[in-house]
Amino acid sequence: MTLALTDPIAEPEALAAAPRPDHLLVAEMVRPSSRVLDVGCGDGALLRLLAERRGVDGRGIELSQSGVNASVAHGLSVVQGDADTDLMHYPDDAFDYVILSQTLQATRRPKQVVEDLLRIGHRAIVSFPNFGHWRTRLQFFAEGRMPTNANLPDPWYETPNIHLCTIRDFVDLVELLGARMERAVALDALGRPVRVNAPWWFWNLFGVQAVFLLSRD
Numbered sequence: 391m392t393l394a395l396t397d398p399i400a401e402p403e404a405l406a407a408a409p410r411p412d413h414l415l416v417a418e419m420v421r422p423s424s425r426v427l428d429v430g431c432g433d434g435a436l437l438r439l440l441a442e443r444r445g446v447d448g449r450g451i452e453l454s455q456s457g458v459n460a461s462v463a464h465g466l467s468v469v470q471g472d473a474d475t476d477l478m479h480y481p482d483d484a485f486d487y488v489i490l491s492q493t494l495q496a497t498r499r500p501k502q503v504v505e506d507l508l509r510i511g512h513r514a515i516v517s518f519p520n521f522g523h524w525r526t527r528l529q530f531f532a533e534g535r536m537p538t539n540a541n542l543p544d545p546w547y548e549t550p551n552i553h554l555c556t557i558r559d560f561v562d563l564v565e566l567l568g569a570r571m572e573r574a575v576a577l578d579a580l581g582r583p584v585r586v587n588a589p590w591w592f593w594n595l596f597g598v599q600a601v602f603l604l605s606r607d
Contacts, residue, residue, distance in 0.1 A: 409439050411581025412517050412601055416489060419515055419573060419603045420444050424486035427451070427510065429473050429503075430493030434461030437468070449485075451476065474498045477506035485511045492599075494518045494560075495551040501563060508569055508606050517601040520576070522556030522594040540579070541598055557594045564604060573603040 409417075413436045420426060422444045428437050431450035434457075440446045450468035452458050461468035473490070474497055488511030490503065495518055497503045507514035519541035520526075529537040536546040544550070555563075557576060564571055576584040576597025584597050593600070 410435070411577055412491065412599060413439050415575055415577070415583075415601050416440075416491060416515055416517065417443050419601070420446060420487050423447070425449075425484075427480075427485045427488045429477065429488060429490045429507070430496070431461060431466075431468055431491075432457045434464050434466040434468060436489065436491055437461065437466050438464055441466075473503050473506075477503065477510065480506070480510045482509050483512060487511050487513050487515060489515045491515075491517045492519065495554050497553065500553050500555075501567070504563065504569075504604075505567060508567070508604060512605065513572070514569075514604045515601065516560070516604065517599060518555065518560065519599050520557050520594065520597045521554040522558060523598050524595050525579075557597055557600045558590055560600065560602065561590060564602070568607050569604045570607050571602060572605055574600065576600045 416436060417439055420440055424444070424446050426440055426446045426448045428448060428450045431437055431452050434450060437448045437450050440448055448466065450461055450466060451471040451473065452461060452468055453470065453472055455470060458468050458470045473493065488507040490507055494500050494503065494516055504514065504516065507516070525539065526537040529535070538545060542551065576593040577599050578584055578596060579598045584593055
């Protein structure tokens, strides 16, 4: 995205509003005019991006009341709900895409949640921070402490994350569920795709986060 030159005072606000790299990648994976459910949608930033750029018919579920309020304030159709308990109430094939963006690690039953995503949607898009990144490994082994970084910012006693995984772990889960990986992208610390033809161990070492497009076999 190229930002036009503006008054210097306004530039920080414009930059802060720039879409996240993983959100832009998710938007690339969604076909225009699709029916989309964003699970754990936060303040609705991804839903707004999908509506603006892909013209989707979007819905959202968010656990926090503040997130629901922020989403509704932007005119989005978002309800309060818990991915671990409420997805079971959605019918099969209700959406074209079901998205779980940076939320998998905070669920109590990640395997069941991914199964529900694949049941509810024709396709599922899942993104998550990669706990196997080399800086995370180094911090853990060198300092003997739970790592904190831009993608894992909270100290261990305040983090909502309870099931951290690596890219390799998630690939194993996808294979266990018998799902098809239509597309997978690892992003580095600057939001750039890690080399596409690299082996999984390379992605696992240098990818800060990953985005997977899945479908049922």
